[in-house]
Amino acid sequence: MIRKIGIAGNERTAVNPEDQNEYTFSYTPKEFVEGVTKAGGLPIILPLGQPEQAKDYIDLIDVLLLAGGQDVDPSLYDQDPHEKLGDLFKQRDTFELALIQEAIRQKKPIAGVCRGMQLLNVAFGGTMIQDLSLDPSLTLAHVQSPVPLTKATHEITIEPNSYLAEFLPETVAVNSYHHQAVDQIAPPFTVTARATDGAVEAIEGVIDSSCILGVQWHPEQGFKTNPTDQEFFTYLVERFN
Numbered sequence: 001m002i003r004k005i006g007i008a009g010n011e012r013t014a015v016n017p018e019d020q021n022e023y024t025f026s027y028t029p030k031e032f033v034e035g036v037t038k039a040g041g042l043p044i045i046l047p048l049g050q051p052e053q054a055k056d057y058i059d060l061i062d063v064l065l066l067a068g069g070q071d072v073d074p075s076l077y078d079q080d081p082h083e084k085l086g087d088l089f090k091q092r093d094t095f096e097l098a099l100i101q102e103a104i105r106q107k108k109p110i111a112g113v114c115r116g117m118q119l120l121n122v123a124f125g126g127t128m129i130q131d132l133s134l135d136p137s138l139t140l141a142h143v144q145s146p147v148p149l150t151k152a153t154h155e156i157t158i159e160p161n162s163y164l165a166e167f168l169p170e171t172v173a174v175n176s177y178h179h180q181a182v183d184q185i186a187p188p189f190t191v192t193a194r195a196t197d198g199a200v201e202a203i204e205g206v207i208d209s210s211c212i213l214g215v216q217w218h219p220e221q222g223f224k225t226n227p228t229d230q231e232f233f234t235y236l237v238e239r240f241n
């Protein structure tokens, strides 16, 4: 049976230049759809909805995939907003937290990319560095703009005996597009990848019977040029259970 990967969607409002009307779109970056499809899975975008819908959405899927996007609301880890905090989307935080709880209740695995990893950490009691400038030891260019995200720019080191070690070499180059970093790790998780400046680049754990893997880089952007990033999707579709 084809495995169904449920990708939690985002929303964006934009003015259509042709009619000047404002439209709000439910979406996920197409690269998530392509990465899952190329790995042989069936991508299903879960539009941002109400927490009460989480059960019905999780019923539909085999793996929950949390995508990138806005910063996680710092009130969820008991901090006031720092001036360098980025955009927030409280409704998305709330809905995705409900999806996480429901996936665990249904013993389904959860993967998170960038914001997705950060939200998983916060969901179980971890905290964030609200902007990398707040930690002077984090000296790498973790926001690699304007370098294209298809290009891997910094190395990470993977812990042995981790999910990542099942499909990645001990050191591998990844892309980087994050202005925050995980600070305190939530108790259920361990750090399974770090950048050379010490930034947390992956967390993993098992909660009840749900396997959880979060990565700070963007395999959905890298997979077109980096075979190791396609392996991320292949792992989710074929083996992450």
Ligand SMILES: [Mn+2]
Pocket (backbone or CB within 6 Å): 142, 154, 175, 176, 177, 178, 195, 199, 201, 216, 217
């Ligand atoms: Mn990075």
